[in-house]
Amino acid sequence: MLRNSELSDYYIRKIIQCFCIDIPASKTALLLGKNRNTINRWYGIFRQVIYSHQTALKDKLLGKVEVDESYFGAKRHRGYHGKLKRGRGTLKQPVFGVFERDGRVYTEIVPDCKRLTLQAVILGKVSIESVIYSDGWRGYSGLVDVGYSKHFRVSPGDNEFARDGHCHINGIESFWSFTKRRLAKFNGVSVNFELHLKESEWRWKKQPDALANELWQSIRYY
Numbered sequence: 001m002l003r004n005s006e007l008s009d010y011y012i013r014k015i016i017q018c019f020c021i022d023i024p025a026s027k028t029a030l031l032l033g034k035n036r037n038t039i040n041r042w043y044g045i046f047r048q049v050i051y052s053h054q055t056a057l058k059d060k061l062l063g064k065v066e067v068d069e070s071y072f073g074a075k076r077h078r079g080y081h082g083k084l085k086r087g088r089g090t091l092k093q094p095v096f097g098v099f100e101r102d103g104r105v106y107t108e109i110v111p112d113c114k115r116l117t118l119q120a121v122i123l124g125k126v127s128i129e130s131v132i133y134s135d136g137w138r139g140y141s142g143l144v145d146v147g148y149s150k151h152f153r154v155s156p157g158d159n160e161f162a163r164d165g166h167c168h169i170n171g172i173e174s175f176w177s178f179t180k181r182r183l184a185k186f187n188g189v190s191v192n193f194e195l196h197l198k199e200s201e202w203r204w205k206k207q208p209d210a211l212a213n214e215l216w217q218s219i220r221y222y
Contacts, residue, residue: 061100
């Protein structure tokens with residue numbers, strides 16, 4: 001990729017630095033004196049590289065693991081007058097997340113948040129020896145039956161989110177907040193949502209210098 005580029009390694013590194021600081025493509029073009037289409041193309045390449053990297057991670061999450069679902073998109077169907085339930089009656093896209101404490105986060109776009117859907121993702125991504133923490137959503141029922149002997153539910157009504165103990169899902173909730181703040185800068189991202197979701201996975205809790213070094217190494221072999 002780099003051999004075929006019209007830009008020098010110096011400018012590619014500069015674009016990477018701006019990308020990892022989360023500077024928009026339009027501003028990066030002004031800062032570096034480059035055409036905006038060129039910067040947009042490189043930003044697109046970066047996101048494809050990151051997506052490939054994140055989806056290639058095969059190791060199952062292990063230890064203390066938090067699971068939760070979130071919804072992205074418009075608030076509700078126009079003309080819908082029924083009682084709203086967990087994602088029902090909305091145009092929101094459900095996304096399921098798994099966070100390994102002191103480790104990485106994994107997200108997956110899902111068609112719904114029903115029990116069998118969530119169990120399939122958990123069985124595929126979480127080691128059976130793990131301790132799982134979730135909220136009280138019925139979609140998490142039956143995890144013990146499929147082999148997870150340690151499953152603890154958090155009750156927000158009992159103020160368990162604020163406790164200093166181990167029974168919380170603060171980590172995955174923090175990731176959702178981080179991701180939604182990022183996507184708000186792109187007006188919610190209706191195009192290439194999967195790429196931006198995996199990019200948020202990759203960025204979370206990492207410093208810009210570490211991100212830049214990792215991305216530079218990745219694009220050299222992409």
